[in-house]
Amino acid sequence: MGREDIPISPDQAPEEARVYLDAMRMNQDHPFVAAHFSQVTWFSWHVAKQGKIEFYALEFRSGLHAALVWNDGEGHWGAGAWLPLAHADADLTCPPTPLSMQYFQGARAHRSLLGAIEELQATRPE
Numbered sequence: 001m002g003r004e005d006i007p008i009s010p011d012q013a014p015e016e017a018r019v020y021l022d023a024m025r026m027n028q029d030h031p032f033v034a035a036h037f038s039q040v041t042w043f044s045w046h047v048a049k050q051g052k053i054e055f056y057a058l059e060f061r062s063g064l065h066a067a068l069v070w071n072d073g074e075g076h077w078g079a080g081a082w083l084p085l086a087h088a089d090a091d092l093t094c095p096p097t098p099l100s101m102q103y104f105q106g107a108r109a110h111r112s113l114l115g116a117i118e119e120l121q122a123t124r125p126e
Helices: 015-026 031-036 113-123
Strands: 037-047 051-062 065-071 077-079
Touching: 015 037, 015 051, 031 037, 031 051, 031 113, 065 113, 077 113
Parallel strands: none
Antiparallel strands: 037 051, 051 065, 065 077
16 A cells, blocks of 8 residues: 655645755756656655665656656765556555665766756656
8 A cells, every 4th residue: 555645735845845846847848857757755764774764856757667866965866767666556655666775776876957867768668
């Protein structure tokens, strides 16, 4: 079962989420963003030897696949691989989608959000 979606207006969003929303607004005319941006997704995970970590990522969808783009807080943007979804309404953050912390590790660091977007565009499943 997926987690409960609670839509909020941009002015109610936490500051970090607004940074991601603003980044999407600045790129809303990019054809890939216009066609595939889905939402800003919040993560709250317990990681061994690190404790609880919380962060946001941009979620993109293409058919029955989803991928994430995130910022490391130091100006670099990462883009993950496209993951299969069980169905169109599947929650990327819940099983059976194979998302874990390893998804974010080893991803290429881009100097700009546009670089990460272009990576997703180039690797989008047909």
